[in-house]
Amino acid sequence: MNAPLRKYSRHKRGRGVAAAWYGIARTATIDRAGAWAELDDGGTAKIITGVTEIGEGILTVLAQIAADELGIRPQDVTIGDNDTARSPEAAHAGATRQTYMIGNAVALACREARKRLVKELAHEWEIAEDDINCSNRMVSTVDKSRCITMSEAVDICKNKGVVPVGSGSFTANHTGLDPEDGSGSPWQAYVYGAQVAEVEVDTETGEVQVLGVWASHDVGRAVNPQGVEGQIEGGVVMAVGQTLMEDYKQADGYPSTMNLAKYILPTSLDVPQVTSAIVEDPDPLSPLGVKGIGEPSMIPTAPAIINAIYDAVGVRIHSLPATPEKVLAALRDKQKSADSEEMQAQSF
Amino acid sequence: MISNQGLTMASFEIQMTVNGREVRQPVSPHLRLLDFLREELHWTGSKEGCGAGECGSCSVFVDGVLMKSCLMPVAKAQHTEIETIEGLEEQGKLSVLQQAFQKMGASQCGYCIPGMMMAATAALKTNPHADREEIKERLGGNICRCTGYQKIFDATELARDVMNDKLPTKTLEEETEQESYIGSSSFRLDTSGKVTGALKYAGDMVMPQMLHMQVLRSPFPHAEILEIDTSDAEAMSGVEAVVTCIDVPGIDGFGVFKDDQPVLARDKVRYVGEAVAAVAAEDLITAKDALKRIKVQYKQLPVLTKPEEAIKTGAAIVHDDVPDNIVMHIPIRKGNVEKAMIESDYVIEESYYTQPVEHAYLEPEAGLAYLDSDGTLVIQSPSQNITHHRHKLAKILDMPVNKVRMIMSAVGGGFGGKEDMHYQGILALAVLKCRRPVRYVFTREESIIASAKRHPFSINYQLGLNRDGLIQASRIHMLSDAGAYNCSTEGVMRKAAILGAGPYAIENLMVDAIGVYTNNTPNGAMRTFGAMQSQFATECHLDLCAETLKMDPVELRRINFLRQGDETHTRQKLESVSMLEVFDSALDISQWESGISNSRGATRSDLGLSGNRPPCTLGARQFQHETVSAGQSA
Ligand code: FES
Ligand code: FES
Numbered sequence: 004m005n006a007p008l009r010k011y012s013r014h015k016r017g018r019g020v021a022a023a024w025y026g027i028a029r030t031a032t033i034d035r036a037g038a039w040a041e042l043d044d045g046g047t048a049k050i051i052t053g054v055t056e057i058g059e060g061i062l063t064v065l066a067q068i069a070a071d072e073l074g075i076r077p078q079d080v081t082i083g084d085n086d087t088a089r090s091p092e093a094a095h096a097g098a099t100r101q102t103y104m105i106g107n108a109v110a111l112a113c114r115e116a117r118k119r120l121v122k123e124l125a126h127e128w129e130i131a132e133d134d135i136n137c138s139n140r141m142v143s144t145v146d147k148s149r150c151i152t153m154s155e156a157v158d159i160c161k162n163k164g165v166v167p168v169g170s171g172s173f174t175a176n177h178t179g180l181d182p183e184d185g186s187g188s189p190w191q192a193y194v195y196g197a198q199v200a201e202v203e204v205d206t207e208t209g210e211v212q213v214l215g216v217w218a219s220h221d222v223g224r225a226v227n228p229q230g231v232e233g234q235i236e237g238g239v240v241m242a243v244g245q246t247l248m249e250d251y252k253q254a255d256g257y258p259s260t261m262n263l264a265k266y267i268l269p270t271s272l273d274v275p276q277v278t279s280a281i282v283e284d285p286d287p288l289s290p291l292g293v294k295g296i297g298e299p300s301m302i303p304t305a306p307a308i309i310n311a312i313y314d315a316v317g318v319r320i321h322s323l324p325a326t327p328e329k330v331l332a333a334l335r336d337k338q339k340s341a342d343s344e345e346m347q348a349q350s351f
Numbered sequence: 352m353i354s355n356q357g358l359t360m361a362s363f364e365i366q367m368t369v370n371g372r373e374v375r376q377p378v379s380p381h382l383r384l385l386d387f388l389r390e391e392l393h394w395t396g397s398k399e400g401c402g403a404g405e406c407g408s409c410s411v412f413v414d415g416v417l418m419k420s421c422l423m424p425v426a427k428a429q430h431t432e433i434e435t436i437e438g439l440e441e442q443g444k445l446s447v448l449q450q451a452f453q454k455m456g457a458s459q460c461g462y463c464i465p466g467m468m469m470a471a472t473a474a475l476k477t478n479p480h481a482d483r484e485e486i487k488e489r490l491g492g493n494i495c496r497c498t499g500y501q502k503i504f505d506a507t508e509l510a511r512d513v514m515n516d517k518l519p520t521k522t523l524e525e526e527t528e529q530e531s532y533i534g535s536s537s538f539r540l541d542t543s544g545k546v547t548g549a550l551k552y553a554g555d556m557v558m559p560q561m562l563h564m565q566v567l568r569s570p571f572p573h574a575e576i577l578e579i580d581t582s583d584a585e586a587m588s589g590v591e592a593v594v595t596c597i598d599v600p601g602i603d604g605f606g607v608f609k610d611d612q613p614v615l616a617r618d619k620v621r622y623v624g625e626a627v628a629a630v631a632a633e634d635l636i637t638a639k640d641a642l643k644r645i646k647v648q649y650k651q652l653p654v655l656t657k658p659e660e661a662i663k664t665g666a667a668i669v670h671d672d673v674p675d676n677i678v679m680h681i682p683i684r685k686g687n688v689e690k691a692m693i694e695s696d697y698v699i700e701e702s703y704y705t706q707p708v709e710h711a712y713l714e715p716e717a718g719l720a721y722l723d724s725d726g727t728l729v730i731q732s733p734s735q736n737i738t739h740h741r742h743k744l745a746k747i748l749d750m751p752v753n754k755v756r757m758i759m760s761a762v763g764g765g766f767g768g769k770e771d772m773h774y775q776g777i778l779a780l781a782v783l784k785c786r787r788p789v790r791y792v793f794t795r796e797e798s799i800i801a802s803a804k805r806h807p808f809s810i811n812y813q814l815g816l817n818r819d820g821l822i823q824a825s826r827i828h829m830l831s832d833a834g835a836y837n838c839s840t841e842g843v844m845r846k847a848a849i850l851g852a853g854p855y856a857i858e859n860l861m862v863d864a865i866g867v868y869t870n871n872t873p874n875g876a877m878r879t880f881g882a883m884q885s886q887f888a889t890e891c892h893l894d895l896c897a898e899t900l901k902m903d904p905v906e907l908r909r910i911n912f913l914r915q916g917d918e919t920h921t922r923q924k925l926e927s928v929s930m931l932e933v934f935d936s937a938l939d940i941s942q943w944e945s946g947i948s949n950s951r952g953a954t955r956s957d958l959g960l961s962g963n964r965p966p967c968t969l970g971a972r973q974f975q976h977e978t979v980s981a982g983q984s985a
Contacts, residue, residue, distance in 0.1 A: 022930065057762040059459065077538075096759075096765065097876060185681065189845075189849050195930040195934075197938075214965075220933065229502075233497075238878070241878065256654045261800055262796055274500050280937065301883060305883065305887045306890030319895060
């Protein structure tokens with residue numbers, strides 16, 4: 004959408020840019036995640052793992068990974084999860100670790116389950132395991148001379164007394180930091196991001212509107228591009244909130260922003276248009292090459308906005324949030340020093 | 352929230368239609384419509400996000416009009432027709448709008464979605480041709496913390512176009528069978544439960560014999576507890592149990608990095624809102640009344656609110672085992688900063704500050720705990736860290752690890768804020784004492800004061816550069832407020848230190864990240880874990896340096912970026928670095944015009960291009976506001 008510049012000079016536009024980086028999964032400590040997989044009746048699959056969805060879409064990502072590994076569809080996958088007494092440990096839902104840690108654990112579990120199934124079929128068909136393909140819910144020989152459904156393949160396997168199950172444990176070998184100089188390898192996978200923000204500053208009220216954000220992020224490999232975009236858009240808007248309006252206030256230890264009338268959050272009217280670009284630089288050290296996006300999506304936004312404010316009106320805001328009062332005060336200071344410079348110049 | 356059970360006020364008979372069903376039953380007039388729907392009729396699709404008309408998650412139709420049901424006394428809904436999210440499906444099929452939300456991936460945690468769906472339905476009902484800007488205005492009363500709204504707007508526009516026959520219905524369908532599902536925008540498997548209100552969050556769950564819990568919280572930022580007298584509360588009819596720290600059977604204390612927080616305050620309170628005692632009762636009103644009868648004698652102590660003061664000698668002490676109040680100090684040292692600064696053409700210094708921030712997940716904390724038939728303690732809650740919580744609870748309760756079962760219920764937004772175990776322990780104590788199921792649902796106010804925030808940072812930045820813009824040395828000193836408990840402070844300091852200097856090759860580096868106890872609300876894990884605060888300073892500072900050097904800020908970054916084979920600030924060799932590629936991609940999609948900042952004014956050729964929304968102008972659009980306040984409706 005084109006947003007024509009306003010005619011009136013009180014509204015000033017500007018642009019800023021910022022870069023960022025982030026580490027994937029737990030910091031400076033070994034990270035681990037476990038998963039179980041079973042190729043099930045009807046050519047479906049069960050995946051069990053210890054921790055999944057907090058809204059980011061990981062359930063779907065795991066189903067896509069399982070579907071890809073097993074040659075079935077995401078909707079054929081049932082995920083049982085999130086129960087310390089019923090599922091293997093996968094540690095916590097945070098640290099931008101879900102796709103990386105649990106995704107890889109699920110892939111490894113699926114590979115083992117698939118191998119069990121393929122081994123039985125290879126025996127049945129008297130061919131090598133490598134000559135069997137699983138895709139599109141079909142199991143076939145490479146030369147297509149034999150082709151059965153995944154459902155039939157599971158039946159054959161079970162009739163031979165074998166349940167095609169597998170388990171996976173994925174490890175990220177991070178090391179702790181030296182206590183004196185901080186040296187160490189805190190992560191094995193890093194991601195990078197960069198964002199451009201365009202703002203309009205009202206020089207009479209100090210109000211800043213973020214009109215557009217262009218965000219580019221390396222995610223390793225995007226399992227679900229729409230989900231990646233969702234994480235970028237959500238992260239950008241959360242950062243817009245922190246940059247312009249959110250402020251948890253306390254006076255002498257007593258909180259004063261105790262409800263959503265006092266603690267101001269971005270609404271549909273405050274948010275910029277977000278344009279995302281996904282860069283894929285696969286992680287060489289893990290089976291899937293995936294990395295992550297949940298947290299890094301919000302890092303470059305605030306400085307990009309602050310730098311854009313400077314571009315627009317020539318004032319630098321050093322403390323968040325950049326409220327209208329702060330911007331206005333900075334504009335006045337700037338005006339004052341410009342005036343006094345002018346006066347000095349005249350007096351010479 | 353006001354409970355349905357144990358009604359004490361005179362009840363009257365309510366008659367209404369809810370999602371096409373006749374309802375006629377006695378009800379207490381003090382209930383809000385939201386309570387009546389959720390607690391009496393078990394239509395739990397409508398959510399409570401704030402209870403004060405601010406978030407819209409409770410939105411329903413009353414006689415076809417969009418209303419916030421948390422603001423409406425049930426008596427005002429007498430003889431009305433109510434429609435909730437559960438009533439939107441058409442003959443068992445998702446409505447066009449629900450399908451569009453699914454297609455566009457418009458729901459993440461899903462907690463705002465029932466209200467959002469009602470508001471979007473109302474928007475298109477009111478104006479079937481509403482454009483994007485009007486849709487935004489009509490959704491302006493509904494908060495979503497996850498999605499950034501964009502996909503919600505996209506979905507509403509898609510539904511509008513399908514409903515107006517501008518797009519074929521098949522646009523709503525998923526792409527068909529594919530070779531590979533990696534790289535495909537498959538439908539979210541959890542969407543249908545989220546767009547229909549079928550998904551149950553912890554606060555939606557009920558069990559037979561379930562008790563309701565309420566928590567007494569500290570009114571002081573720092574005070575010694577002289578005495579807690581629970582006898583009056585315990586004597587009340589309907590009260591099953593009152594719990595305090597003396598009910599902890601094992602080793603008290605939880606935390607992500609250090610177990611410095613008791614389940615319920617022990618000997619002293621360290622922040623306003625800290626849990627002191629809890630009541631489990633037959634209904635919520637009794638539980639709330641009982642809280643008022645718990646007598647706590649406090650002796651107030653000196654209050655620390657500023658990290659700069661907390662590290663001075665002689666300052667008050669928040670935790671006795673940490674006399675200097677320093678929770679964690681992470682240093683990074685590389686090269687010779689002193690020398691490199693002297694040799695730099697420029698040394699540029701500035702200070703930066705970032706504020707504490709509330710996670711504001713739309714779902715306030717909630718939990719339902721009970722004993723399994725084999726004696727296993729089960730806690731269902733939106734915990735982001737069930738494995739860790741199980742360990743901590745087993746130690747606190749002195750139970751075998753496999754007798755503590757944590758189930759992560761649907762999480763209505765977390766962002767790190769649900770990593771702390773700040774109420775699951777209280778629920779556990781209550782269940783073990785009552786041996787009945789116990790549920791605890793936070794109000795928004797409780798959620799805000801009791802849970803951890805994003806760490807505020809004060810950052811002093813010094814950067815030494817040569818005339819050509821190459822960074823010679825960086826000195827970054829970060830002081831951060833941990834608040835009253837450690838929570839994730841140790842990890843947040845570590846991440847701030849490791850990543851703070853940014854994705855740049857710097858030979859001489861001195862970074863310190865220091866987290867300090869005070870009597871403020873604890874600060875803990877929040878999306879980026881210290882990395883956004885520290886890199887905020889770096890990225891603002893680089894622009895300041897570019898101004899001084901009269902350089903293009905893009906160029907300044909480009910020449911300093913980490914490249915393949917470089918070492919990080921912690922001396923880790925990087926095999927693969929996509930920074931330049933990512934940076935160029937951002938410049939590319941934004942059609943960035945290179946040049947020095949704040950010199951081109953409106954002559955920049957890259958302003959106002961596509962990818963911007965139009966600026967808001969107050970009062971630009973006049974449309975009839977259909978949303979009326981509760982008072983005007985009946
Ligand atoms: S507006 Fe009703 S719960 Fe927030
Ligand atoms: S999806 Fe809107 S609040 Fe989570």
